[in-house]
Amino acid sequence: MNSERPVLKGRRYRLSRFPWPRQVVALLLLICVALGGLMSFKTFTSANAATCGTTNVALHRPTTVSSLENDTLSASNAVDGKANTRWSSAFSDAQWIQVDLGKALSVCGISLDWEAAYGKAYQLQISNDAKTWQTIYSTSNGAGNAEKLTVSGNGRYIRMQGIKRGTPYGYSLFELQAYTTVSSS
Numbered sequence: 001m002n003s004e005r006p007v008l009k010g011r012r013y014r015l016s017r018f019p020w021p022r023q024v025v026a027l028l029l030l031i032c033v034a035l036g037g038l039m040s041f042k043t044f045t046s047a048n049a050a051t052c053g054t055t056n057v058a059l060h061r062p063t064t065v066s067s068l069e070n071d072t073l074s075a076s077n078a079v080d081g082k083a084n085t086r087w088s089s090a091f092s093d094a095q096w097i098q099v100d101l102g103k104a105l106s107v108c109g110i111s112l113d114w115e116a117a118y119g120k121a122y123q124l125q126i127s128n129d130a131k132t133w134q135t136i137y138s139t140s141n142g143a144g145n146a147e148k149l150t151v152s153g154n155g156r157y158i159r160m161q162g163i164k165r166g167t168p169y170g171y172s173l174f175e176l177q178a179y180t181t182v183s184s185s
Contacts (some may be wrong), residue, residue, distance in 0.1 A: 088169035109179035115172035118144030126155035
């Protein structure tokens with residue numbers, strides 16, 4: 001019997017003709033890559049959670065907007081913590097909503113829960129005086145729905161500055177939430 005060839009059920013096979021080892025190796029490599037990606041994601045998520053808080057500092061804070069679609073869709077609806085109320089702007093581009101956080105804070109995360117009328121292109125901005133704004137996030141390919149964004153900036157006011165609407169309607173947010181860096185002390 002040849003010791004170089006495995007015997008399986010009384011038949012001799014060459015390893016090159018045995019089909020499953022390549023498939024097993026490919027599957028194992030795929031699993032390793034997937035697990036490596038998940039581990040990286042968990043590490044990033046854990047690191048982000050360790051530095052960014054989970055309390056929504058925009059909740060029930062004063063808001064101002066560039067426009068309203070109507071009086072029932074007011075600015076305060078976007079920070080009331082209710083999933084069934086919303087702010088909606090006039091049906092034109094270049095609309096905004098801003099939230100006064102009460103004092104300067106280090107903002108590390110912003111969540112936007114869009115209604116069907118969303119921002120296709122928009123910026124998230126931060127300011128200490130509500131006059132001079134620094135852009136901390138910008139996109140020209142917003143997807144709508146719920147967007148949870150990692151940002152970095154320090155200021156008292158945050159603003160979603162709409163540039164281009166994703167629909168013929170205005171910009172419409174069920175909720176705008178902001179999260180701050182947790183103090184290490």
